[in-house]
Amino acid sequence: MNEKILIVEDDFDIQSILKNYLEDAGYQLVFAADGVEGIARFNEKISLVILDIMLPKIDGFGVCEVIRSKSDVPIIMLTALADEKNQLKGYAGKIDDYIPKPFSAKILLCKMEAILRRRRASDEGEQLIYKNLKMDLTGHHVFCDGTEVVLTQKEFELLKIMLENKGKVFTRQMLLDRIWGIDAYVEERIVDSHLKNLRKKLSGSYIKTIRGVGYRIDEEK
Amino acid sequence: MNEKILIVEDDFDIQSILKNYLEDAGYQLVFAADGVEGIARFNEKISLVILDIMLPKIDGFGVCEVIRSKSDVPIIMLTALADEKNQLKGYAGKIDDYIPKPFSAKILLCKMEAILRRRRASDEGEQLIYKNLKMDLTGHHVFCDGTEVVLTQKEFELLKIMLENKGKVFTRQMLLDRIWGIDAYVEERIVDSHLKNLRKKLSGSYIKTIRGVGYRIDEEK
DNA sequence: TGAATTTTTCAATATTTCTTCATTTTCCTT
DNA sequence: AAGGAAAATGAAGAAATATTGAAAAATTCA
Numbered sequence: 214m215n216e217k218i219l220i221v222e223d224d225f226d227i228q229s230i231l232k233n234y235l236e237d238a239g240y241q242l243v244f245a246a247d248g249v250e251g252i253a254r255f256n257e258k259i260s261l262v263i264l265d266i267m268l269p270k271i272d273g274f275g276v277c278e279v280i281r282s283k284s285d286v287p288i289i290m291l292t293a294l295a296d297e298k299n300q301l302k303g304y305a306g307k308i309d310d311y312i313p314k315p316f317s318a319k320i321l322l323c324k325m326e327a328i329l330r331r332r333r334a335s336d337e338g339e340q341l342i343y344k345n346l347k348m349d350l351t352g353h354h355v356f357c358d359g360t361e362v363v364l365t366q367k368e369f370e371l372l373k374i375m376l377e378n379k380g381k382v383f384t385r386q387m388l389l390d391r392i393w394g395i396d397a398y399v400e401e402r403i404v405d406s407h408l409k410n411l412r413k414k415l416s417g418s419y420i421k422t423i424r425g426v427g428y429r430i431d432e433e434k
Numbered sequence: 435m436n437e438k439i440l441i442v443e444d445d446f447d448i449q450s451i452l453k454n455y456l457e458d459a460g461y462q463l464v465f466a467a468d469g470v471e472g473i474a475r476f477n478e479k480i481s482l483v484i485l486d487i488m489l490p491k492i493d494g495f496g497v498c499e500v501i502r503s504k505s506d507v508p509i510i511m512l513t514a515l516a517d518e519k520n521q522l523k524g525y526a527g528k529i530d531d532y533i534p535k536p537f538s539a540k541i542l543l544c545k546m547e548a549i550l551r552r553r554r555a556s557d558e559g560e561q562l563i564y565k566n567l568k569m570d571l572t573g574h575h576v577f578c579d580g581t582e583v584v585l586t587q588k589e590f591e592l593l594k595i596m597l598e599n600k601g602k603v604f605t606r607q608m609l610l611d612r613i614w615g616i617d618a619y620v621e622e623r624i625v626d627s628h629l630k631n632l633r634k635k636l637s638g639s640y641i642k643t644i645r646g647v648g649y650r651i652d653e654e655k
Numbered sequence: 656t657g658a659a660t661t662t663t664t665c666a667a668t669a670t671t672t673c674t675t676c677a678t679t680t681t682c683c684t685t
Numbered sequence: 686a687a688g689g690a691a692a693a694t695g696a697a698g699a700a701a702t703a704t705t706g707a708a709a710a711a712t713t714c715a
Contacts, residue, residue: 301541309552319522327529352602353647365646366646400674413695424682626703629705630704634706658714660713662712665708668705671703672700674698677694680692681693682689684689685689
């Protein structure tokens with residue numbers, strides 16, 4: 214999705230460290246070397262601002278104030294002034310975090326991601342996709358060519374285990390152990406029975422029979 | 435408003451510092467002195483968790499993992515282990531911030547407020563709308579086709595959690611953990627009971643039963 | 656205390672799971 | 686290639702289990 218980060222910082226070394234590290238992490242960077250430029254470069258497309266305190270022309274607190282007056286974008290302050298008074302002043306300006314120099318780029322990235330994670334809307338649940346089949350594990354849905362197929366619990370678990378281990382053959386006993394539990398006392402044929410129903414519902418030859426051994430879902434070639 | 439903060443910390447001195455400072459700031463505190471207690475004390479009503487790393491029984495990372503598995507509540511880690519490795523480990527567990535000891539209570543409070551401010555801002559509107567259903571979270575009202583439906587506390591929470599996570603299946607145990615708390619000793623059937631009443635009041639098939647698994651509110655297509 | 660809510664309990668109902676068995680397919684032996 | 690044995694499939698009915706609805710008991714709150 215490529216989020217834009219505005220970095221307001223006059224120290225060239227730090228600019229280049231951030232450039233290397235954050236661009237590798239997949240962010241798009243916008244640099245500004247002083248407070249005026251920082252305010253000028255800020256716009257709605259910016260997802261997060263990294264702001265130094267000691268800056269030419271307008272200091273970080275000033276930039277923060279201006280940006281805050283028109284946007285609720287996350288702001289991280291980055292500075293050599295590690296004393297408490299400055300930190301408190303930053304938080305009063307409604308920044309999101311304060312990182313004293315020297316800092317670890319890794320930690321900065323983590324903090325950024327912690328903040329951005331909160332912002333991101335779509336939290337897709339866990340999914341298993343195989344050919345034209347889609348299993349939504351959190352929602353307990355199964356779709357075949359986009360239309361939902363309603364499975365019973367046993368059918369769902371059978372499909373899930375086999376899809377999670379594509380290419381692996383499961384003997385009936387293995388499936389029994391994993392789904393019914395190791396101490397369950399049921400006929401081994403129960404597996405066949407559910408598999409038959411599953412196959413009928415899925416209407417497609419996903420599950421192969423390995424005669425004399427068990428069942429398998431082939432790996433996608 | 436009076437937000438609840440869960441503090442998982444075994445050091446009595448720190449407990450008492452936080453007690454003084456945060457209670458004065460208007461927060462309601464819940465203390466836990468070890469990991470197990472921390473997990474037990476956590477529930478939906480908690481707005482933020484302050485978590486020590488070195489804890490008896492289960493360490494902070496473990497507690498974080500358990501809480502994260504069922505909730506997106508903000509978590510701040512608080513610890514004597516200031517090294518980078520531990521910090522990174524914390525962020526990998528999706529915490530929101532990491533504060534090394536010794537820490538300034540003022541700074542902690544600022545960080546808490548920065549995080550909670552975000553949370554409140556994103557809950558802005560405080561409304562959940564789904565089809566012809568409208569939940570007003572601040573006012574605790576629910577409207578179905580414009581006419582108000584009066585829900586009890588438990589009914590309200592059930593609907594809220596499920597609407598906040600449309601498309602996700604909740605097992606009864608998950609709902610129990612989130613609404614009643616992990617250590618509540620009640621029959622699992624209580625969930626069915628409230629759900630039945632909720633369904634009757636809402637007069638519309640919003641909540642689906644996933645037999646053998648739990649309940650789900652489908653995503654709007 | 657009284658009303659509302661929450662929790663427990665239980666019977667009725669619905670659905671799934673399991674067993675059984677006849678049928679079909681596959682594989683092996685001759 | 687034919688026959689027979691083993692394995693897999695399909696289908697139907699029985700058993701087991703989960704869910705619902707309702708109502709009684711317990712608890713909470715005003």
